Amino acid sequence: MRYLPHTPEEISEMLAVIGADSLDGLFTAVPAECRMTASWNLPRAKSEWQLNDHMRALAAAMGVDEGAQVLIGAGSYRHHIPEAVRALAGRSEFLTAYTPYQAEMAQGTLQSIFEYQTLTARLLGMDVVNASMYDGASALAEALLMGLRIAKRKKRVAVSRAIHPHYRATVRAYLQAAGVEIIELEVLADGRTDLGALGVGSAVAAVALQSPNFFGVIEDLQQAGAIIQGADALFVACFTEPLAFGMLKSPGACGADIVCGEGQSFGLTPSFGGPGLGMFGCREPFTRNLPGRLVGETRDREGRRGYVLTLATREQHIRREKATSNICSNQGICALTAAMYMASLGGTGIRQLARLNFDKSEYFKHLLLRAGASLVFSGPTFNEFVVRFPGDFATIRQRLLARNIVAGLDLGGLYPELGGAYLFCVTETTGKETLDAVAAEVQA
Template identity: 60%
Template sequence: MRYLPHTEQEIAEMLQAVGAEHLNDLFSTIPDSCCTLQQLDLPDPLTEWELNEHMSGLAASMAVAPEAKVFLGAGSYDHYTPAAAVQLLSRGEFVTAYTPYQPEVSQGTLQAIYEYQTLVTRLLGMDVANASMYDGASALAEALLMAVRVTRRKKVAVSEAVHPLYRRVVNTYFHPTEFEVVEVPYGKDGRTDLSRIGSLEEMAAVAVQSPNFFGCIEDLQAVSERVHTDAKTLFIVGFTEPLAYGLLKSPGGHGADIACGEGQSLGIPRSFGGPGLGMFAAKMTYVRQMPGRLIGQTMDKDGRRAFVLTLATREQHIRREKATSNICSNQGLCATASAIYMASLGGTGIRGLARLNYDKAEYLKTAFHDAGLAVAFGSPTFNEFVIRFPEGSEQTYRRLLEKNIVAGLPLVRYYPNLKDHYLLCVTETASKEDMDTLVREVAS
């Protein structure tokens, strides 16, 4: 087996050195009652060729571009990643290194993540960003738990226009605790209904997402002002499509205390939903309550600039049960991927690309409207929006699937009152021709 380098002779020499006769003798401290009796019941090993064939077969059954036209967003976006970025990310020195616990031989990872933290603070308009969380959903759950720690309050409010799957993860994290999650309804315009936030007196945080699950850009200024009428309540801004902040005013610019979300759209393949990138940023005041790893700048003993994991006293390996989170492994390589992608775009590029995405989605939205279909919510949107399909939409949807077109996400599964409503997404990868075909097919 090519991953096992020992020759029979080497095994014999090594066994002799340790005073064992047989490989099985090495396990003499394990009681018989714990031992496996049978051989491992696994398929026979495949050669590399056979593996390629088998895996290509499995992958071929998946509906992906360019054969399939997939108008799905909802937290996972199709953006083009430059070949240079893909190749840089595949360097073994990045891919096969561990967490940078020995900084002298890990400066590559450390500087790359320090730069990632910096780019994230600049994108989101925040003071400090961590080295990443698992995904947008766990980042939101950790943000809400952090708000509970900061304020010592027991309730958090989350908008119903936050990604429904993120809210389910939040509920999982909160279920065994004594803390309560209350939901704030959305209004007719698809934005969070501020009049339904209620009393903030006991509220640790109010969380909205922008652009929200319906693609609607929340009025963050108004939410911020409403939330900050209470001096203690934290304002959390979530997101699933951070490219929007290439164009829109940042969460920090609207006074967010914590900004967190999914960074997959920044140069990370969709990969059936993971690995993605939990982005997490906050005001500097709260840095010691933040979860996750942080990389800081310092000097080596010769006075050269260098980077190191820092503020570890918040973390599980030092603080154990009193840690700010249990997170250890994060999504380091995905953070590096997004930094390479952001660096490739640059300030000019991210603005241009965000604008192109906005314009494409506006084109499709207008085309649906012109074809006589209802745009469900009137608020401005980015990349995705909700369309009400004509009655009998299930058949239309299925008919399009047979033509290899995935006409968005049926919302009734997540919002029972939104029957016939579909969340549609386009990015820079969707051509005008494909969009025109979609509208024609849905309207016909």
């Protein structure tokens, strides 16, 4: 969509309507000392084709291009996006600068969010799903805040160290200023979370686990849920790869009270880390403590089906500083794209794709083991796993990078005790030839 600027005549006409002499007059309410008076230090303007050439040159300077084979997941995954999803999500009816909610103006938008909620609730096994959050990290932080609201007098939460490090950093940013104590649960030799520190007297409001976790290990959510709820805490299950639930039992079926995570895998490209899609659901008794919004289906006076905002806990709408959350965007186009993706694949397609990811990952894992690598964690994994190599893999990794293959993530920067251990990810986008080439380099 091309940018169409206003003409000077249109700007003058609009200023006259509101009684302003100039564009600067719009900012008279801002103190002069807070306004920028110096000129912008910008390069000379470029023509459209010059700007396109400039952007292509910047893209060519990237170490990893679109043709690269990337064997890293770590919360951001490459999946094939059906062309039907790309085409529909890019239509001008949907791809707008702002997501409208007024029922009389946006029945299509409200229906699309309703469909997203329905599909996501089925995927996660939840009673209620909201109209999405910013991303998986903010969704986890909001889930723990929700747990604190439900628990009322408790001021302590527990978070597994196997949760994505960026998610845990976001949780600290949200909760520490509020005086909430954050307990980090250690990781066992199998890569699962050690829940031994939890007890009846632990006074924890909520406990958060990720499955598959950051190391790709599948947590035993059913057993974990029994331990957590036995300690009188809410069970928060988060995720970075929702595709796993096409093959694994849903968190809701395992007893989770709140489920949250990142939906980027469903029709959204990694895009250098954004935009993302925060999926968020809970059991029905906790609906009133849910952040964000709920869209519901109703009937008008003439019996026609319609869609409305059933629950809107935004501070602008009703409660101001007492609002349940300060989330101001439902990531509308991202939620709509995810709904299109889930509807396009259907339950059978998601199951088959999840199985393909699992099978490819297992194939590659065994290739590396035969080439001399060793598993760091013994637990079962989905499409990611962590290995160590007998020699200097950093040198091998550089050779592979020269072949446009990004082989693994060194975990030392995120987990100092795992320096020299590499996290690998395999999705349906990775060809067998690439996997064989990496194993051959390791064995050479």
